[in-house]
Amino acid sequence: MPQYEIRPFNTVDAETVAHWASTDEDVWRLTGERDSQLTPDTVLAWRWEMHFCFTLRYDGDLVAYADVLEDDVDNDIEIQHLLVAPDFRSVGVGRAMLARVCAFIAEARPYAEVWMRVGRDNEPGARCATASGFVLDEALSGPRYGWYKRPLKPI
Numbered sequence: 001m002p003q004y005e006i007r008p009f010n011t012v013d014a015e016t017v018a019h020w021a022s023t024d025e026d027v028w029r030l031t032g033e034r035d036s037q038l039t040p041d042t043v044l045a046w047r048w049e050m051h052f053c054f055t056l057r058y059d060g061d062l063v064a065y066a067d068v069l070e071d072d073v074d075n076d077i078e079i080q081h082l083l084v085a086p087d088f089r090s091v092g093v094g095r096a097m098l099a100r101v102c103a104f105i106a107e108a109r110p111y112a113e114v115w116m117r118v119g120r121d122n123e124p125g126a127r128c129a130t131a132s133g134f135v136l137d138e139a140l141s142g143p144r145y146g147w148y149k150r151p152l153k154p155i
Contacts, residue, residue, distance in 0.1 A: 006057075
């Protein structure tokens with residue numbers, strides 16, 4: 001059985017996390033920008049914009065990153081970025097990270113649901129979201145992104 005451990009993000013992990021977005025497609029999915037790259041400084045900047053940032057370790061090795069934003073305007077909470085190390089994609093690490101982040105939010109914050117925006121062309125991201133209990137809300141989605149929501153507590 002895999003031994004996953006969620007931890008608060010540590011700035012020394014920024015370089016590793018940035019290197020996980022190694023293709024133009026990875027960067028496009030994360031930032032919405034073409035012809036750019038994800039840098040450690042960008043990952044560090046996310047830390048200052050988000051309310052919570054986490055890493056996931058598998059038997060001690062860094063394998064995933066996620067961050068969470070509380071939106072005071074819409075009074076909701078959103079998982080902004082989810083990155084998985086390339087060697088650990090499509091094996092359940094993203095689902096493990098989402099499960100732990102959602103459990104944290106359900107326990108620590110007063111929200112009935114959590115949101116996650118996934119690019120329409122991001123099939124792996126959409127599969128991960130739906131496998132983690134998120135449901136696409138077409139009414140709020142647009143041509144570039146789909147908005148997925150997941151209940152956190154019984155209502």
